Amino acid sequence: MIPSRPLWWHAVLFACAAPFILPASYAGDLVINEFMADNATTVSDPQGDEDDWIELYNSGSTDIDVAGMYLTDNLGNPTQHLIDTDSLIIGPGDHLLFWADNDTVDGPMHLNFKLGASGEQIGLYGTDGTTLIDSIVFGQQLPDISYGRYPDGSNDWRSMNIPTPGDVNNIGAAGSVDVSEPSRTFTTSLSVTLTATNNADGIRYTLDGSVPTGSSSAYGSALTITNSTILRARAFKSGMEDGPVVSAHYIQLADDAIRTLESNAFKDWVTQKKDWRT
Numbered sequence: 001m002i003p004s005r006p007l008w009w010h011a012v013l014f015a016c017a018a019p020f021i022l023p024a025s026y027a028g029d030l031v032i033n034e035f036m037a038d039n040a041t042t043v044s045d046p047q048g049d050e051d052d053w054i055e056l057y058n059s060g061s062t063d064i065d066v067a068g069m070y071l072t073d074n075l076g077n078p079t080q081h082l083i084d085t086d087s088l089i090i091g092p093g094d095h096l097l098f099w100a101d102n103d104t105v106d107g108p109m110h111l112n113f114k115l116g117a118s119g120e121q122i123g124l125y126g127t128d129g130t131t132l133i134d135s136i137v138f139g140q141q142l143p144d145i146s147y148g149r150y151p152d153g154s155n156d157w158r159s160m161n162i163p164t165p166g167d168v169n170n171i172g173a174a175g176s177v178d179v180s181e182p183s184r185t186f187t188t189s190l191s192v193t194l195t196a197t198n199n200a201d202g203i204r205y206t207l208d209g210s211v212p213t214g215s216s217s218a219y220g221s222a223l224t225i226t227n228s229t230i231l232r233a234r235a236f237k238s239g240m241e242d243g244p245v246v247s248a249h250y251i252q253l254a255d256d257a258i259r260t261l262e263s264n265a266f267k268d269w270v271t272q273k274k275d276w277r278t
């Protein structure tokens with residue numbers, strides 16, 4: 001039996017405990033980082049079910065104990081699911097995965113709700129059950145495409161073709177570009193075609209040596225090079241990082257320079273022949 005305490009004792013307890021409910025340093029450090037509301041084949045939980053999942057991320061520099069915090073799929077009901085365990089630490093830079101499967105008998109990593117693929121809410125609340133730590137309201141979700149922050153912890157949410165449950169968010173990159181003509185010399189003109197290898201909506205290029213950006217020229221048909229040029233190109237794809245930059249240097253030689261080169265080469269050849277005969 002708990003001995004009775006005077007009222008002031010409870011006040012002291014509350015005053016001591018309150019600062020630890022949600023230290024100010026948590027603000028912004030602990031986030032909902034990624035989730036999937038329509039997991040068809042991406043990942044299975046330990047019980048072998050392709051269940052929906054929610055990833056938390058600690059962007060701060062100290063451990064965060066999420067035991068006693070709350071997760072919900074209804075911001076009107078912050079205490080929907082208590083993370084019911086003694087201690088559940090997310091270290092600095094670490095990710096923690098919860099299964100939104102309504103299978104709470106499987107342990108504290110399983111939540112008492114599922115995510116609706118047609119759109120829903122996710123809220124993370126502090127141990128007081130009222131302090132909102134992070135939330136996301138989302139629309140229609142597609143099978144095996146997650147929705148997450150990129151990079152980790154940022155305010156930029158996007159659909160992710162490469163889901164990373166429990167790991168660093170990664171949106172992938174567009175593929176490379178094949179250039180039909182390698183770096184070379186030419187005299188009058190050169191026709192160069194660009195082909196994206198994979199993962200591309202298109203190609204952008206420059207002819208002045210600068211790195212291609214989203215505002216560079218869009219490649220349509222073969223380029224005709226008529227001057228010494230540094231060609232740089234890269235593929236791009238919506239929702240992904242731009243692909244690697246490929247470069248080719250084309251050096252135009254004047255006709256008389258070619259004749260001089262050919263003439264010198266001929267003289268060298270004759271000299272070598274002569275040397276060989278002697």
Ligand SMILES: [Ca+2]
Pocket residue numbers: 045047049051099101103106
């Ligand atoms: Ca499950």
Ligand SMILES: [Ca+2]
Pocket residue numbers: 073113114115116120
């Ligand atoms: Ca739900």
Ligand SMILES: [Ca+2]
Pocket residue numbers: 033034055095148163164165166167168169170
């Ligand atoms: Ca992730």
